[in-house]
Amino acid sequence: MSAQSKRLYAIIIITVFSIIIVTGLGNYRAKQLAVSLAGDRVTVAISNTVKGLDPEKMKEVIKTVDEHHPYYAEIRKTLIDDRKEYGLKDICILYKDQTEGKWFYVADGREDGDPMHTPLGKIEKSASASVENTLKGKTVQGEHHVTAGGTLVSSYQEIKDKNGKIFAVLAGDLDAGELTQFLYLTGYVQIGILAAALSLIGIIVFWAKKKTGE
Secondary structure, eight states: OOHHHHHHHHHHHHHHHHHHHHHHHHHHHHHHHHHHHHHHHHHHHHHHHHHTOOHHHHHHHHHHTOTTSHHHHHHHHHHHHHHHHHTOSEEEEEEEETTTTEEEEEEESSOTTOTTOOOTTOEESSOOHHHHHHHTTOOOOSEEEEETTEEEEEEEEEEEOTTSOEEEEEEEEEETHHHHHHHHHHHHHHHHHHHHHHHHHHHHHHHHHHHHTO
């Protein structure tokens, strides 16, 4: 093998590895961007929802645990409307009884006939660390995680009373199905670029061998 061929092969190897690295980094950055955009979408949705709620009336609902309370219907309507408007998979309000240390649902954004609807007062056996942190004032936004219900991007917003004390948490979930499709599409494009680059390298090698007579 001539010195020229050796240099050519060295350049080809370096080029192939460079393309693989760039492709991998590109896919990683695409995922970060997609999760960030989805997280922003959920965060904006629940932030707007919180603005439309009356914390003091909500505390009355929590205290009575009465689904016939006039304001309970208003909370439900707000969550149902916002879930549809922002295209969320789920949106719900959780409250923690500090005396017993238990979390329970206040309201969600699903219709009464929906089998996934959660009634007022239903105990949540184990609230996530994100919900716990939000109650402590450490708001979590754009969390990408896998649950029994699928892959989600979630954000959480604290709900404060008139004195500024956090007493409940609003959680919003976006189905990451669209995100997954976007990542697959990005991956296919990058694989296509890699295949095209390898084909071009093959043509160059073939041409170089033919020219040198090797």
